[in-house]
Amino acid sequence: MGLVSDVTESDTDRLRALLASQFDLAIGDLTEDARFVEDLAFDSLQMLELHGIASDLGLAYSDGGLAETFGELRSLYHSRTSDGGSAGTRTVAQAGDDGREATATKPASRQGRLVLTPPLTTAIFDLVPPVHSDVPFLYALATSSETGHRWRYQGRVPPVEKFETELWQSVLTQFVVRRRADGEPVGLVVCYGADVNNGHASLGAVFTPRVSGSGQAVQVVGKFLGHVFDNWRFHKIYLEVPEQNFAAIRSGEGKVFEFEGRLKRHFFYQGRYWDRLILAVTRERFQNLRDSELRDSGTNRPAIDTEEE
Structure with a gap:
């Protein structure tokens, strides 16, 4: 039980550090009940970026939105990792700017055909x-x-x-x-x-x-x-x-x-x-x-x- 708790806290620290770095926040701002819009003043573009990060981590969100608070996002992330899912899984391995391997979704144009008319649709x-x-x-x-x-x-x-x-x-x-x-x-x-x-x-x-x-x-x-x-x-x-x-x-x-x-x-x-x-x-x-x-x-x-x- 103690090991599980330690892993959970470690995951929380990693997630908190990622969001703090990405959105120029203080670690202390990301409390469990911190609301992204009301308390952290995220605008629509920052919420879109948050959705992108969640997608990278393998977190699916409904049409009602991803999460209103950091605590809700943390719970989604822990559920994902505890279920055996790997955060950030991608379908194609690519080299990052620093030479290390990164993973990314392969665009349709690289799958053997060029998409001249992208579909007018999003995930939702x-x-x-x-x-x-x-x-x-x-x-x-x-x-x-x-x-x-x-x-x-x-x-x-x-x-x-x-x-x-x-x-x-x-x-x-x-x-x-x-x-x-x-x-x-x-x-x-x-x-x-x-x-x-x-x-x-x-x-x-x-x-x-x-x-x-x-x-x-x-x-x-x-x-x-x-x-x-x-x-x-x-x-x-x-x-x-x-x-x-x-x-x-x-x-x-x-x-x-x-x-x-x-x-x-x-x-x-x-x-x-x-x-x-x-x-x-x-x-x-x-x-x-x-x-x-x-x-x-x-x-x-x-x-x-x-x-x-």
Whole structure:
């Protein structure tokens, strides 16, 4: 019993050290009840990175999310290792930058065929074209008090007939986001305002509160962004973000997107004026991120060393 306890504590220390290093946290911050979003201030991009680390460790998570606290993540990790699973298992061995062997998932293009059209799907969600039966969900999403203020109508409630007529107004392409498990719609991603001659467009996304901020939404947006860059010769995609929502993606500045402008006191919400921020993702930056992901498949993250008897 004592040996099992010692191993468990050792695993906890390794997991805590990995997360502290990856997210620039103090070891002491990662207490059992430390909540990633509320207490450690993880934004959506950091939650996505956390999901990636969990995947590297062989931890599966449901559509409800991975874990809200460090203690929950630790429990998942201990369950994985105690069941005989090996954390971080990959299908193909590769050499890391330091010459040591690392393991990684082999991209489809290295398995004998080049995938010219990557599927519009993630581990949890499918992106499908909207149809007439989606209108009630999309109308509710656009007019909800939780999401409507930052979407097309900004708090106004149009007649549903007008909403359906305008659904494709100024839109280049859009997809409803559905859970793969049961087909339930959870969001919408849109590319609009396309200027094909000058090579730029804008991207918008809205999700139900349960999905927003979990990191899963960012993964879907990344998939959609890749689809847009793959199918149109845009050199830049703009994101217009309400000032109060920027905190959800702040860690991506300079890594994923550039800050290009601020429209001061641009819209009114909850009794005050807010700025609208103009962000941009360039083709070059996005391609570098995607190439890095395909090349390393997450193995650029510090690994949890395990001892083999």
